[in-house]
Amino acid sequence: xxxxxxxxxxxxxxxxxxxxxxxxxxxxxxxxxxxxxxxxxxxxxxxxxxxxxxxxxxxxxxxxxxxxxxxxxxxxxxxxxxxxxxxxxxxxxxxxxxxxxxxxxxxxxxxxxxxxxxxxxxxxxxxxxxxxxxxxxxxxxxxxxxxxxxxxxxxxxxxxxxxxxxxxxxxxxxxxxxxxxxxxxxxxxxxxxxxxxxxxxxxxxxxxxxxxxxxxxxxxxxxxxxxxxxxxxxxxxxxxxxxxxxxxxxxxxxxxxxxx
Amino acid sequence: xxxxxxxxxxxxxxxxxxxxxxxxxxxxxxxxxxxxxxxxxxxxxxxxxxxxxxxxxxxxxxxxxxxxxxxxxxxxxxxxxxxxxxxxxxxxxxxxxxxxxxxxxxxxxxxxxxxxxxxxxxxxxxxxxxxxxxxxxxxxxxxxxxxxxxxxxxxxxxxxxxxxxxxxxxxxxxxxxxxxxxxxxxxxxxxxxxxxxxxxxxxxxxxxxxxxxxxxxxxxxxxxxxxxxxxxxxxx
Numbered sequence: 091x092x093x094x095x096x097x098x099x100x101x102x103x104x105x106x107x108x109x110x111x112x113x114x115x116x117x118x119x120x121x122x123x124x125x126x127x128x129x130x131x132x133x134x135x136x137x138x139x140x141x142x143x144x145x146x147x148x149x150x151x152x153x154x155x156x157x158x159x160x161x162x163x164x165x166x167x168x169x170x171x172x173x174x175x176x177x178x179x180x181x182x183x184x185x186x187x188x189x190x191x192x193x194x195x196x197x198x199x200x201x202x203x204x205x206x207x208x209x210x211x212x213x214x215x216x217x218x219x220x221x222x223x224x225x226x227x228x229x230x231x232x233x234x235x236x237x238x239x240x241x242x243x244x245x246x247x248x249x250x251x252x253x254x255x256x257x258x259x260x261x262x263x264x265x266x267x268x269x270x271x272x273x274x275x276x277x278x279x280x281x282x283x284x285x286x287x288x289x290x291x292x293x294x295x296x297x298x299x300x301x302x303x304x305x306x307x308x309x310x311x312x313x314x315x316x317x318x319x320x321x322x323x324x325x326x327x328x329x330x331x332x333x334x335x336x337x338x339x340x341x342x343x344x345x346x347x348x349x350x
Numbered sequence: 351x352x353x354x355x356x357x358x359x360x361x362x363x364x365x366x367x368x369x370x371x372x373x374x375x376x377x378x379x380x381x382x383x384x385x386x387x388x389x390x391x392x393x394x395x396x397x398x399x400x401x402x403x404x405x406x407x408x409x410x411x412x413x414x415x416x417x418x419x420x421x422x423x424x425x426x427x428x429x430x431x432x433x434x435x436x437x438x439x440x441x442x443x444x445x446x447x448x449x450x451x452x453x454x455x456x457x458x459x460x461x462x463x464x465x466x467x468x469x470x471x472x473x474x475x476x477x478x479x480x481x482x483x484x485x486x487x488x489x490x491x492x493x494x495x496x497x498x499x500x501x502x503x504x505x506x507x508x509x510x511x512x513x514x515x516x517x518x519x520x521x522x523x524x525x526x527x528x529x530x531x532x533x534x535x536x537x538x539x540x541x542x543x544x545x546x547x548x549x550x551x552x553x554x555x556x557x558x559x560x561x562x563x564x565x566x567x568x569x570x571x572x573x574x575x576x577x578x579x580x581x582x583x584x585x586x
Contacts (some may be wrong), residue, residue, distance in 0.1 A: 165429060169450050170450075348402075350395065350400040
């Protein structure tokens with residue numbers, strides 16, 4: 091698996107798209123710091139961008155990589171390598187190269203701006219950690235979609251739909267259900283609903299850390315009330331880890347049964 | 351070397367293989383022939399473990415291939431379409447496959463010379479032409495000295511000189527006593543490589559034997575016509 095990971099990573103690190111992605115974050119970091127002139131504010135703006143954009147890029151990149159490397163995967167399948175190591179290796183290769191683009195691309199401008207001397211350092215670190223989690227989660231989900239669909243157009247379609255659902259539609263449905271059922275106690279429901287969407291979960295996690303009650307929103311406030319800041323963060327991180335493990339397990343399982 | 355028993359495979363409703371029984375002994379060379387969609391590639395891919403059969407068993411060198419990946423150490427496979435990660439260079443790919451197989455083979459130098467691949471070694475795979483990719487593909491296959499060789503349409507996109515080189519390579523492998531399975535639609539190529547054929551039709555073995563036997567049965571003097579008339583034989 092390590093070998094496959096190494097070569098996938100190697101392949102991707104030279105891909106033009108990795109650099110485009112990297113350059114985008116570099117630029118974003120620089121522009122935000124110039125405009126805000128304040129590290130804490132820049133971190134909050136960044137959160138809004140990361141939480142929507144990282145899932146989108148990871149999903150699209152994951153499906154694209156899977157479909158583009160299909161023939162190569164067939165070459166690997168004929169080698170004395172375990173099937174599951176091929177797919178888990180490729181998955182980690184994609185997810186890690188995306189995470190590194192994110193961490194380095196955003197990290198550099200913030201380091202030059204003096205993040206290490208600032209109090210916002212831990213907020214920023216948490217932001218990058220969440221971004222990495224989101225990369226891992228959405229790449230895993232996109233690999234599952236690609237493994238299940240031979241047809242690339244369908245695969246792409248489902249992947250985009252998944253992102254749209256998690257990033258936009260989910261919140262809408264959530265709000266509508268809160269309105270419709272406003273006469274009932276909805277605390278447990280909304281906490282559960284948040285746990286089932288990694289994007290919401292990441293938002294809550296970061297907002298809990300930033301401790302900006304104005305931005306916490308309904309679920310954030312509930313989380314804080316229910317679990318307290320630290321326990322809430324612990325729970326949301328644990329669920330994020332689960333969000334990585336479960337889809338990875340499905341990649342493992344599906345890859346063992348698939349025909350090529 | 352390879353034992354296949356009662357192999358069935360369905361893709362959705364399409365029954366591609368409908369009970370294949372085949373035994374290939376050590377040092378035998380078989381051409382697997384058949385019209386498009388007769389199940390040749392599926393059969394080959396089942397042996398490689400890329401397609402998972404619905405029922406039936408396959409043994410390679412006495413080991414069942416189920417939940418096993420080590421047996422592929424004994425197989426060199428040439429896939430039908432060669433497409434490689436476009437950002438890797440040719441020599442990196444060669445190094446990588448060696449690394450994956452844990453086999454520091456030195457035969458690649460010889461093959462690079464043979465197919466004139468030296469000027470391409472530092473080029474990215476994405477920039478190579480189809481024929482050159484096929485040469486790289488052949489190089490990767492013949493680089494190791496595995497006892498079983500599986501070639502799926504090896505002649506695709508090759509220029510005449512490389513085709514001659516490929517035939518020479520196969521002859522030398524034959525002399526080493528390797529077991530070889532090959533599919534091709536080019537009958538003259540098949541005839542120059544082997545005399546034993548397996549003819550698949552709609553997922554079943556329709557004919558198994560030597561080319562002279564086939565000619566005698568179909569009463570056709572040349573191989574190409576004999577193959578074509580197999581289908582009319584099926585109607586009798």
